[in-house]
Amino acid sequence: MSLCIKGGEGLVEKIRTFPPSPVNEKLKTYRKGELAGIVRVSDRCVGCDTCRTQCPTGAMMGEIGTRHKIDYDRCINCGQCLINCPFGAIEQMSFLDEVMKKLEDKNSFVVAIVAPAVRVALAEEFGKPPGTLTVSRLHLALKKAGFHIFENNFAADQTIMEEGTELIGRIAYWELGLKEIEFEIKDIRPISWVKKVKLDLKEFENKPLPQFTSCCPAWVRYAEVYYPEILPHLSSCKSPQQMAGPTAKTYGALKVWKVNPERIYTVGIMPCTAKIYEASRPEFDSAWRWLKEKGLVTTKFKDVDAVLTTRDLAELFRRKGINPIEFSENEKPENFEWYSGGGTIFGTSGGVMEAALRFAWSVLSGQEPPALSEKWNFVKVRGYTHPRVEAKITIPLKSELKKEIGLDEVTLNVCVVNGIGYRGLHIKDVLEEVLAGTSKYHFIEVMTCPGGCLNGGGQPVEPMGTSWIDPVLPLPL
């Protein structure tokens, strides 16, 4: 039976979109300028109630048989309702038209910030099975469409440098009682590279353990709305997307591409609907503030100007007649196209944790095994299909640190929350323990979507088009 509505050549479902617009309601949990209502229930809802069982917050409301409705104040924009609606009745806000226009504008230098999980799902929109990798062919297709590339995987590597350092700082202050710490980040290949890091630990007084990851904007919003007391535990690191934007507009503009920062228009390409909301947060204009202070720009701009979902990108390619599958997969990366294995596994549950462990383990133990060595794999923290994973990781300290700290090894207790779960099912105990002061963990990864970003609300909707029963189309049987 080929009853599916074709997204492209693939068998994924076509999700309807609408242009960015404010919602017609007075909202309490959004600040001025923030986008709400990233996903909305259309009148094609038949009240099957599937979405409600997937909602992590209880924002999706309705009885069986009635049209469902989202309470935007409660909603964290994760889009799990959307990708699980069997009737394709939930729609997504889309910046596609605006981005298409910018690509035509010769004065704009349009930068695509491509997230890890996009490369394992985009191909589904073009008839390939889930998991088909598109990396250099995705870059080439994006270039053909007029983009410059800023790998969000590069920004994921930045995130690890910052967040891993932060974790070491929190542990040094809270567990080891140090007032300052010095360590080296080292790589021996292809030539020796050393980065000396010196941390004054005073500021870590306000950064307690355990440390939570902060790269999932739906999780950050969940904490802000439902567990504000937990906020000091969140890593102060921005998400990769929000590191990529200001890096592109400062370092990228001034030292790498050598273009006027005001010309740069950054587009997050994300597996995620919450990223659309994240980019609209008012504090995310740090590049503009930084450049203004130096007298380099005047007009205000955002760090990330627009966000497209994986589905939006597929539609952009279709409109431009570009099939990413047809390009070469063997191009060597340049500039911001470089990324590490640690950067790319951000797309899967447990990936941020594993990437941070690769970094921390290498820095603290001084070891640099060959890239394919099993020693870099921390399989114990991979989320796979477990709702929650925990592990103990013991790291032997290198001799300088042994002296400085007075210990032979440190043991990290870590936890990975793989999907917040129906009404917080997978995370509530973890949070309650932290608030009660009884948590045994040092570091906790949280991804709102089960499986991680690769199952995010902006991904191609698998399988077999779920909108068979679609009033605007002839019935299939």
Place this chain on the structure above:
Amino acid sequence: MKWFVEKPASVRLSRRALLKIFGISIAAIAVGAYKITDLFAHRNKYIKMRQKGQYKDDERVRKVYKLAASHQNPMIKRFYDEFAIQPFGEVSEELLHTTYFKRTGGF
């Protein structure tokens, strides 16, 4: 794998409830119900396939470019050497770190 086996909607939906909801053809309803039951079983499968792809990419960059960990990325080295100086340095604090906000919704 308890995680994905949420009670399928078809179990919770009696046929009568379905009829009440749709008021379209019974055949179409049968298809719909099949679809919903199938959804979660299928979800496991495509998530696993995408996960495989993600770890394949990890292996690829480690094999081809010898990059297992973030600090080995040559562009990361350049970024800190030419611009940010060190993690948690001044530039990082201004561009790469943020703060959070309590949002009171009254629930």
